[in-house]
Amino acid sequence: MVGSHDIEVVVFDVLGTLVDEPGGLRAAIRRAVPAADDASVDALLAVWQQHVEREQRCMTQGRRAYANTQIIDAEAAQRVAEQAGVTDRATIAALSTAGQRLPAWADSVAGLERLGRDFPMVGLSNASRAALLRLNASAGLRWHQALSAESARTYKPAPEVYQLAVDAAGCPPDRILMVAAHAWDLRGAQAQGMRTAYVHRPDGDPPTCSDDFDQRVEGLHELVDALTVT
Template identity: 55%
Template sequence: MEIDALVFDILGTLVDEPAGIRAAIREAAPDADADELVELWQGHVETEQRRIVEGERPYAPSDVLDREAAQVATNTDVVPKLSPWPDSVEGLARLAENHRLIGLSNAGRRSLLRINAHAGLRWHLALSAEEAQTYKPDPAVYELAVGASDAPPERLLMVATHAWDLRGAQSVGLRTAYVARPVGDPPVATDRFDFYTEDLADLAVQLAKQRM
């Protein structure tokens, strides 16, 4: 297996999205049940993204959906700050020593810039689903990475903590690596991914062994 570039999901995989939303909710509504409102927030975003993918709603970027969710959850326009997982920044730096790194996120362009700046994420290239006017797992989003990398899909490795995201990547021929996170969508028995890793350091070790 030869890998030309690593393609990273960001929300959940590299930044702790629920924790960021929870902190924003607690600031806006200190007496509310933050966990319940996080679920409400994320449920709204997931539902609306699904409606867009299925053609039931015109495309709207993620910052619009987040503003809607904030109104539903807190009746404010609070904007969450999403912090990286402890291994994310160092892990990306280590992986960049041997691979090109491409961020591929459902976050819109504006949100993606804000997330990358706050979390300290660094890429060779960052791509937003906004470029395709749809959301993962629509194949058109993964094809953005294929087109931008100028490499065949089988030489790209999609890295995510969401099994549904990896299945979407497989639909266009990308290789896949599952990274375990507390907030992810874990694989089921029928999933067959190329790598199963505990964190980015583990992924770097497995890729190094694969190159030997």
Template identity: 60%
Template sequence: MTHALVFDVLGTLVDEPAGIRAGIQDAAPHADADELLRLWQHHVETEQRRIVDGSRPYVTSEVIDREAAQLVADACQGDLEKLAMAARRLPPWPDTVDGLARLAERFPLIGLSNAGRTALLGINAHAGLRWHQALSAEDARTYKPDPAVYELAIRVSGVAPERLLMVAAHAWDLRGAQKAGLRTAYVARPVGDPPSASDHFDLHAEGLADLAEQLGEA
């Protein structure tokens, strides 16, 4: 029996690339926003990976996002302050707000994000996300898929990991949750990391409404 749902936020509930791209376009209207977005994303992914593997001391997502914003600003002569705030102004997917409300009628909802505490507060407020509990990887001083991050949700829930369902649009995130003992649900998003042929997740959903229906049937 599922006791609570644990949600990834970036990419799963909010369209992170769209929000950052909009910030880049606002700060540097004539620049190639897609190219600069790739520069931003590559920096964030690389630095978080370095922290997880121990080759860089922990810093919050706000620090890494500002580094990325500085790289973009240097490349396009854009406004650094506008760029630095882009990572918190992320639009929700069309089904996010209603889907969370529907699921919250039956389950406790836990947000579990690589975003730092301050960034997560801004993301939640801007996108209108409503939680019973919002957890940041900052409390584990590492990033997903480090098992210590999933342990935050296990401790808060007070139940065995197999009674938690991790919901994400990223197969790498779900693999990390599986290693920590959580059940898994992949939700398809245009910007996610689709499962490979070797992945075996408990549920596959086309969106939050589909997820709610499958959980209702279960």
């Protein structure tokens, strides 16, 4: 359990934690392939997600030169289009930028506003700088600082990405709280000495019995209540 006296800066993952990435991508795929049924949309979403995860893993392992998320998303959109038989260039182009127009979870905007009254807040995302700018604007997310893994030319959970947040915070990592809906992300932050809080989201990556995170909450307001109690 962490309290307000333990933390100086709060760092949030964005994709999946503050915005509904799977839901937003499903909606974009439905627009691109209006005849697809639910099962087909889910299968196409899996094509997208598997491509992104595989390519980012290749980059963190040094098996592919760094490419930002705009490039990877364009590749994923092309794969989805090929699988679905979509050939219209405008449709594929719109699909490739779907990751820049993801809806915020219902508690995200208000939770950030509440927390921002008491703590400096940093967004730390694998999204490219340009994609993160547009995503923040589209979802209505407001930060004191937003950092992209593009600055480290790699992807979380590479330690260089978390170091961006530590450097920006200007305090010891154990005074920084990393908040995410993905246990793999929190493990990466924990390995760099940061405190950790898991927030439950649909389609997230839940902790295992061996994970020892500082906080586990069902929603953002529960976390804010824990951190802002006097």
